[in-house]
Amino acid sequence: MKLLKPASFSILLLSAWIAPSLPGQIGEENLVEVKFTTLNWAPSVIRDLKFESDSEVQTATVYNRGLSIPVNYKGPANLVFFRETAHPQTGEMVRTPVAQTRLPKNLNEVLLVFQKKTNSQREFYRVYPIPRNRKQFPRGSYQIFNFSDFSITGKIDDEMFTLAKQDSVIVELPAQQTTTIEVKFARSEGDEWKLAYSSLWGHKTDNRVNIFMFNSDDPVNPIEIRRYKEFVPAEQPAEEQ
Numbered sequence: 001m002k003l004l005k006p007a008s009f010s011i012l013l014l015s016a017w018i019a020p021s022l023p024g025q026i027g028e029e030n031l032v033e034v035k036f037t038t039l040n041w042a043p044s045v046i047r048d049l050k051f052e053s054d055s056e057v058q059t060a061t062v063y064n065r066g067l068s069i070p071v072n073y074k075g076p077a078n079l080v081f082f083r084e085t086a087h088p089q090t091g092e093m094v095r096t097p098v099a100q101t102r103l104p105k106n107l108n109e110v111l112l113v114f115q116k117k118t119n120s121q122r123e124f125y126r127v128y129p130i131p132r133n134r135k136q137f138p139r140g141s142y143q144i145f146n147f148s149d150f151s152i153t154g155k156i157d158d159e160m161f162t163l164a165k166q167d168s169v170i171v172e173l174p175a176q177q178t179t180t181i182e183v184k185f186a187r188s189e190g191d192e193w194k195l196a197y198s199s200l201w202g203h204k205t206d207n208r209v210n211i212f213m214f215n216s217d218d219p220v221n222p223i224e225i226r227r228y229k230e231f232v233p234a235e236q237p238a239e240e241q
C-alpha cells in the first residue's frame with residue numbers, strides 16, 4: 001500500500017475557492033503548463049464551459065459518469081472557467097466566471113472535481129484540484145480521496161488504512177486476475193467508528209479505480225461514496241532487435 005503526501009493534497013484543496021486575479025498580477029512565475037482531467041460530482045453534465053489556454057479560448061465539457069479526456073492547458077495558475085454572453089446593447093461578448101481554481105506548478109496532470117454551489121443564486125462551482133501521478137497509480141490499484149468532514153478507516157480486500165480529513169491514499173493489491181473483493185468504510189463519530197459502507201466489488205487487474213468521499217445530506221449516513229473506473233491497457237513488451 002502506498003500513501004500519497006497529505007501536504008500536497010491539502011494545499012491544493014485550499015485553492016478550491018480563490019479570488020480572481022487581475023491581468024496585471026499575472027507574471028511569468030504564475031504561468032503553468034499542465035494536463036487536466038475533469039469530473040462533475042452532481043448527476044448532470046456541465047456543457048460548453050469556456051477557458052483560455054495559450055491566449056486562445058477553448059471549450060470543455062465536464063461529465064459525471066466518468067473522467068474526461070486529458071486537456072492540455074498553458075496559462076495562469078489561476079484557471080478560470082466562464083460563460084460568454086452578448087451584451088444586449090453593444091453586442092460585445094461578456095465573460096461571466098462560473099468556476100476557478102489554482103493549478104500547481106510542479107505537476108504534469110491534475111484531476112478537477114466540480115461541485116455546484118447549492119446556496120448560490122447563479123451558476124457557480126467549487127473546483128477541487130487533485131494531483132494525478134500515473135506511476136503511483138498503476139493498473140489494479142485503488143485511489144481513495146476523503147473530502148468529507150470525518151476521519152475514515154477502510155478495508156479493500158486484505159489491505160487496511162486510515163484517512164484523515166482531506167487526505168488520500170493509494171491501495172495496491174497483489175497481482176491477481178479478475179476476482180471479488182470485500183470493501184468496507186467506517187467514519188469517525190466521537191471516539192467510535194460507525195460503518196458507512198460495506199459491499200463486494202469485482203476486481204479487474206486492467207482497471208484502476210478512483211474513490212471519492214464527500215459529505216451528504218443524509219442524517220443517517222452523512223458520507224457519500226462514489227467510484228470511477230479507468231481502463232488501463234497492459235504495456236506491450238519491447239520488440240527484440
